[in-house]
Amino acid sequence: MSSLELIDFSNNSLSGSLSLYHNLPNLEKLYLHSNMLTGKLVDKIWDFKRLWYLSLSNNKFIGEIPKSFRNLTMLNFLYLAHNNFTGELPSELGNLNLVNLTVSYNGLSGPIPFSIFNISTIEVLGLLYNNFSGQLPSTFGLSLPNLRELYLSFNKLSGVIPSSINNASSLTLITMVSNSFTGSIPNLGNLRLLKTLYLDMNDLTGEYPNKELGFLSSLTSCRNLQTIDLSLNQLNGLLPASIGNFSNSLWSFGAFRCGITGSIPVQIGNLTNLTDLYLDNNELIGFIPRTMGKLKGLARIYLCYNKLQGFIPGDLCLLSKLGELCLSHNNLQGPIPECFSELKSIQKLYLDSNKLEFDVPSNLQNLNDLIWLNLSTNNLSGSFPSGIEKFKVISELDLSFNSFSGDVPSDIGKAELLVYLSLAHNKFQGSVPQSIGNLKSLEFLDLSFNSFSGFIPKSLEGLTYLKHFNVSYNKLEGKIPTGGIFANFTAESFLKNDGLCGETRLKVPHCGKGVNVVSLMKYIVPSCVLVLVVVVVIFVLMRRQKRTKQLPNDEISLLNPWRGSSYMELVGATDDFSESNKVGSGGTSSVFVGTLSDGLTVAIKVFNLQSEKISRSFDSEVEVLRVVRHRNLVRVIGCCCNQDFKALVLEYMPNGSLDKWLHSNNHFLDLLQRLNIAIDIALALEYLHQGHTFPIVHCDLKSSNVLLDKDMIAHVGDFGIAKLLGEGEWMVHTRTLATIGYMAPEYGAQGIVSTSGDIYSFGITLLEICTRKKPTDERFGDEISLKSWVSFSLQENKISEVVDTNLLGREDQNFLAKEQCLSSTLCLAMECLATLPSDRISISEVLSKLEKIKTMFLAKNSKVAL
Structure with missing residues (x-):
């Protein structure tokens, strides 16, 4: 068929290798993409002198890209994406007059040939998702007058972004995500046609630390700009007021975890067509600008994990299209605005880990589309938010660590799509509603640390997806159910409920036949208490007598x-x-x-x-x-x-101390194990600090005093200098000292003992867990300590330089999840290490944040696995 000009076999299920011969002299276009073709591309088949369009994308070709492509002198469009090509990109392609070169989603490596950046005809250069390394040439952009779209994301490129890119004035799209580019972002103001700019996940910095980010001002000249993402860089600067000068075409602005400081400029209210704003995980201070109420198109606001303060402005209630609002982990205070009920489109509302107080607005029940609601770790009070039955699509409800009281409404069972429900650490009372058994999708249920009474509903046996269940520290009684998922739960799910009975493995009394254990205890306990008091008095007298006589x-x-x-x-x-x-x-x-x-x-x-x-x-x-x-x-x-x-x-603890596991070359703890150990230590401290009439202060918490049992569960020991605190929160004691490096400053200098001192020691231990460095390491001394070393790395967004190298490697498939987890953990440690005891967070807050860090890590890990 010598006169054939076009072959299109695309979008089929063709398999086998590619066999083409030389008898197609007039072939101009060859479409074979989206099949299952395999094997290598043999050099001899590329002898089609008139071929100008070749598409082999979405197949299973292997081997190197043939250098003989240079013989296709008429070729303008070359599509080889989504295959398994390896080796380097042939420099010979730079001799062709290509308009579109796309080799994305392969295994190509090595530097990008310099000749590629001299193809003056090129309009689209698609190189993303390979293993290209090296730097971009300084002349990049000077010889690419027609380049419209540049795809370099997910490679291993490094060095600075050349300022000459500003000369490629036809660019409409730049994506350089997930490389190792360094230096400051150049002035891009000459790219007047630019619509999309993705520079996230690199090592880019601001022009000057803690100064305005000037490159943002230059981008205001790009009047077609629609989306900017700078996230996961080390910008460490201020947002300039000039961001209010961006074009009305801008609809998405992302700069999360960039070390951005200062306040949010009020001029942000000028971006009237903005739909997505991501400024979470920064160092922002000040108030949430009321001018944000002007952004009528906003659908997503993420300001969580900052240091914002003041009240939540009611102006946010004007955002009728708002679907996601994340303000968690700030210092916001005051009430939840009543007008939040007007956010009819809201689906995800995160207000946790602030200082919010008062009752939850009763009209919040009007948010019928709410999927995730997290109000945990605040100072909220009052009864359970009413109208829960109207939340028919809610999947996650977290009210933990507040002061809610009263009964949990029986109609909670109408929220049938609930997957996560936590009411822990409140003052709820009454019985556990039978209707919870109707929540068939439930996977997580935590009712611990309340005053629930009565029986554990047998209806819960039908929750076949339930993986986490905790009713510890309540006043529950009767037999623990044995059917369904209850066979999987351990004693930790039922701690400190003196009226419960059941199987021996649950460490509760055996249920006697025909005997109401709870009723019987009501008569036995007072007598036992009286006897115990007498015994204790006798013991104290004997002890005094022993001290006097010294037998x-x-x-x-x-x-x-x-x-x-x-x-x-x-x-x-x-x-x-x-x-x-x-x-x-x-x-x-x-x-x-x-x-x-x-x-x-x-x-x-x-x-x-x-x-x-x-x-x-x-x-x-x-x-x-x-x-x-x-x-x-x-x-x-x-x-x-x-x-x-x-x-x-x-x-006996067969696995020895945490110190041994951290500092011995023969042992290794993965990230999840270290998180679990940190949580175990925090649980022990919470019990010591809050589980008694008077707090118990350990005074010498360190890795060598943390022991691991056969299941790698951590146990805190060695109470040799522990203190039982009396009426006050602290006492002065100078006769014994804790371990150098772990002790709080006020303990070492003044002998002041308090629960805050244990928090400081926990913070040091947490740094040791993440970095595998002791505070007494030889690198630390008068000029730098473990605390200041880690603090500097957090400020510079260089945690990879301080964390245990065994935990974080760029080759890890879940690198970002691990990096985020370790960064959050180190930030939490720094909250524990505040110089003044009054500025340190409580152990309950520590525990809550650790649990959330773990939950987020597991969630991101599972997404990576999928």
Whole structure:
């Protein structure tokens, strides 16, 4: 068919290799895209002298792109995207008069040939989603007068963006996403036809730190500009007032996590056609401009994770098209505006982690299209938001960490699409509604730390998708359901509900037949309390008597539930405290592993009785451990004490200390394990600080005092200098000191003990978990500390330089999710490390933020996996 000019076999299911011969001298256009063709492109087949259009995209070709394409001297359009080509891009293509060259979505590597940037006829250059490396030539843009669309995203390009790009005046689209470009963004004001600018996910910086971002002012000359995305760079500058001069054509502005400082200019109200605004994860301060109420077309506002303050302006209620509003993790205060009920299009509303207060507006129930509502971690009060049954499409409802009270309405079961429901850490009471069993899509249910009473509804057995369930720290009673998903839940879901009974594995009493356990407890408990008070009084008197008389051979053990262990039993258990049984030692004690006479493997902490100080350390630890019991604290099994010997018998932790796992070359913790350990430590501190009449301050929290059991669950131990605080929130104590590097400034300088001191130590430990660097590392001294080292990296958006290199590699498929997670965790640590104790966040806030960091990481991870 020698006269054939066009072949179009595109959009079929053709397979096999490509076999074309030389007898098509008049072929001009060849369309084979969107098939399943395989194999390599053989050099000899490219002898079509008149071919000017070739499309082989969306196939499965492999190997290198043939250099013999240079023989197609008439070729103008070459489409090779979405294949499996490897190797370098042939420089010979630069000799053709190409109008469109698209090789995106392949495995090409090496530098982009310089000759490509000399194709004066080129209009579209598509190179994205490859592995191209190297830098763009400084003359880029000088020889490309016709270039309209430039696609360089998702490669490994580096260096600066040449200022000569400003000479490619025909450009309408630039996308350079996810490379390693550095330096400042050049003046692009000459690109008057520019519509789309994507520079996100690079290492670009502002012209001068903490100064106005001048390149934004130059972009106001681009009157056709529709969308800008600068996110995930290191701009570290101020938004200029000139952003109000952008053309009315601008509909999307993205600059999240760019280190942007200062306030949001009021001139932003001039961008009347803006629909998307992403300024989250920056350092913005000041108030939300009321002028934003003029942006009638806004559909998405993301200002979360900043330092904004003041009230939420009611002007936002004028945005009738608003579908997503994220203001979480700021310092906003006051009430939720009543007029929010007018946001009829709102689907996602995030107001969590602020200082909002008062009741939730009752007319919020008018938001019928609401899918996600997060009001957690505020100071909101009053009853459960009314009209929940009208939220028929709501998927996520988080009211946790507030002061809501009263009953949960029975009609909550009408919100049938709920997947996530958290009411934790409030003051709700009454029974758990049976209707929750109607929420068939529910995967997460947290009702912990409230005052719920009555039974756990049996209807919950029908929630087949439920993965997380927590009703701990309530007043629930009766038998724990056993059917359905309840077989998967552990004791941690039911902690501190004294009236519950059920299976032994849930660590609750066995349910007796025909006996109302709760009713029986009502009679037994008062008597037991009376007996316990008498026993405690006797014990205190005996202890005083012992201190007075100092009997030489008075060997004792503590009250139940601790078991008594004789000195000889401990000698036999440890082979006479042999070195082979020693697993650790410190300034006040040594720890041995041993097996008791009943076969139980334990850790035995033997105190070195060399001074009164060490003896007091033992007394302090006993005083604290007598009153604590928590999943994340080291469990005490018993003790042995006489004039010459003092020892605690502790639960054995086979995986050793967190210090060992962080600083030994033979051990490794992945990011999720480290997050879980941090959460375990925070749970232990929350219990110590808030789980008793008087707070307990650990005073010496550090990685070596965090032990890991066989399931890698963290347990905080070593309460040798812990303090039981009385009426006040802090006390002065100068006789004992915590570990250098971990202790809070006020403790080291003035001996002030407070729960805020533990928060500081936790912050240091959190930095150590992320960086794998001890605060006493040799690189730290008078001029720089672990805290200042990390703080500088956060300011410069260079956390990859401080985090453990084993956790974050650019080759990771989920690199961005890990980077975001680690950045958020380091920022949280810095909140714990405020110099003044009053400026540090509480342990409840710490725990809440850690849980959210973990949830976000898992969500992003799952998206990457998909």
